[in-house]
Amino acid sequence: MRANIRILGTGDIHMGRRPKRLPSHLDGPDFSTNATWRDIVDFAIQERVDLLALTGDIIDHDNRFFEAYGPLERGVQRLADHRIRTVAVAGNHDFDVLPRLADSLASEYFILLGRQGHWESVRVATEHGPPLRVIGWSFYQAHVYQTPLLQFPHREASREADELCVGLLHGDTRQPDSAYAPVAPTELKGLPVSMWLLGHIHTPQLTRDEGSAPILYPGSPQALDPTENGLHGPWEIEVASDGTFNFQQIPLARLRYETIDVDLSGLAEPEAIDTRIAETLQASLRTHSDIAPHLRHLACHLRLTGKTPFHRTLADRLQALDETLFLETGRASAGVVGVTIATRPAWDLQRLAQGDDPPGILAHTLLMLHDGNEDDATRQLIRQTQERMSGVYNAKPYNPLRGSETGPPDFEEARDWLIRQARLLLDELLAQKPRWPDHASDQLSEN
Numbered sequence: 001m002r003a004n005i006r007i008l009g010t011g012d013i014h015m016g017r018r019p020k021r022l023p024s025h026l027d028g029p030d031f032s033t034n035a036t037w038r039d040i041v042d043f044a045i046q047e048r049v050d051l052l053a054l055t056g057d058i059i060d061h062d063n064r065f066f067e068a069y070g071p072l073e074r075g076v077q078r079l080a081d082h083r084i085r086t087v088a089v090a091g092n093h094d095f096d097v098l099p100r101l102a103d104s105l106a107s108e109y110f111i112l113l114g115r116q117g118h119w120e121s122v123r124v125a126t127e128h129g130p131p132l133r134v135i136g137w138s139f140y141q142a143h144v145y146q147t148p149l150l151q152f153p154h155r156e157a158s159r160e161a162d163e164l165c166v167g168l169l170h171g172d173t174r175q176p177d178s179a180y181a182p183v184a185p186t187e188l189k190g191l192p193v194s195m196w197l198l199g200h201i202h203t204p205q206l207t208r209d210e211g212s213a214p215i216l217y218p219g220s221p222q223a224l225d226p227t228e229n230g231l232h233g234p235w236e237i238e239v240a241s242d243g244t245f246n247f248q249q250i251p252l253a254r255l256r257y258e259t260i261d262v263d264l265s266g267l268a269e270p271e272a273i274d275t276r277i278a279e280t281l282q283a284s285l286r287t288h289s290d291i292a293p294h295l296r297h298l299a300c301h302l303r304l305t306g307k308t309p310f311h312r313t314l315a316d317r318l319q320a321l322d323e324t325l326f327l328e329t330g331r332a333s334a335g336v337v338g339v340t341i342a343t344r345p346a347w348d349l350q351r352l353a354q355g356d357d358p359p360g361i362l363a364h365t366l367l368m369l370h371d372g373n374e375d376d377a378t379r380q381l382i383r384q385t386q387e388r389m390s391g392v393y394n395a396k397p398y399n400p401l402r403g404s405e406t407g408p409p410d411f412e413e414a415r416d417w418l419i420r421q422a423r424l425l426l427d428e429l430l431a432q433k434p435r436w437p438d439h440a441s442d443q444l445s446e447n
């Protein structure tokens with residue numbers, strides 16, 4: 001019986017970049033992207049894969065040449081010792097440095113496809129099946145505004161009938177006007193390629209439609225900042241002899257960023273908040289460690305929810321929290337990288353909204369924001385807020401902080417921000433003005 005062909009696919013390792021917001025005692029070699037690369041190589045050898053496919057942005061920047069050279073060379077050499085080939089394309093981050101590294105490595109086991117923006121293919125022998133073809137295109141400058149698919153060499157891809165053909169490309173399927181090689185999924189599906197492995201988007205994403213080639217963004221194998229929530233790791237793709245694919249994400253990442261909801265409802269005293277947070281973190285850490293045995297640190301963004309009379313004092317109380325809160329179990333730890341206060345005060349908004357005093361008007365506005373059926377004035381307020389937020393987002397000094405991954409704040413984000421601020425303001429109003437009708441005393445209802 002013939003075993004299945006196994007391909008390990010990954011990209012966007014960004015070797016040389018450090019994961020953001022780690023506690024300083026963890027910000028060392030164990031959580032570096034070089035360690036991620038080493039883990040990937042170990043796994044490829046252990047699984048005896050037929051091919052390691054890299055979808056670009058392997059190196060973070062051209063100034064990382066020396067930093068990346070040693071680890072990359074050692075990895076490629078170890079793979080070569082096990083006769084495993086690595087086939088790569090360059091992305092917008094390593095368009096310059098990856099070709100130079102490939103030249104220096106000068107190994108027949110490391111193949112960089114599609115230099116100077118010219119599609120190129122290679123035939124790779126496999127241990128577990130017939131040879132397969134890999135076709136790829138590399139970035140040749142930091143920005144590419146046109147789809148590389150215009151130059152796609154149809155004949156090159158489909159040279160032999162029934163041959164498995166894997167497409168490797170670093171590009172953006174989300175925006176037609178992207179500066180990073182925009183490609184439309186429908187165009188990808190129309191080409192003679194059996195499966196697409198793409199790079200650039202760090203969130204893993206698999207698209208499988210009946211009758212067309214699967215498209216996989218393996219995502220970054222280790223998350224690099226708090227926006228990269230969820231499970232990360234390379235993908236193992238098995239190809240059966242009848243050409244069917246089986247995709248599996250391997251939870252290799254040592255670090256995971258996660259947004260964790262902590263419900264503060266029903267707490268009788270403010271001291272209980274810390275315990276509730278610690279318990280929730282502990283439980284979350286256990287769950288994530290079970291899914292991913294390689295997990296060593298869970299970096300949490302806490303989202304405090306529920307209805308609580310301590311709503312107003314939370315901000316002060318939590319200011320220091322992200323510094324101090326650190327939990328350790330046997331193998332893994334959890335820490336806090338940020339806190340969003342999304343609790344609701346223990347007021348009865350419906351009842352408050354009946355008043356025509358300032359708290360009443362504010363409560364009425366809050367109800368409209370919650371339900372999403374604002375009047376014209378409130379919609380105008382959201383739009384103005386969105387404009388002001390975008391102004392900050394687009395401000396020059398923040399250029400270096402802005403990734404290509406996120407856009408300016410949208411209408412919904414502006415509304416959420418207004419809701420949070422309005423709740424705090426309402427709390428403040430009611431606390432300061434005991435002469436307003438006593439809304440405060442009898443309103444501890446849960447919902």
Ligand SMILES: [Mn+2]
Pocket residue numbers: 057091092093170180199200201
């Ligand atoms: Mn990229």
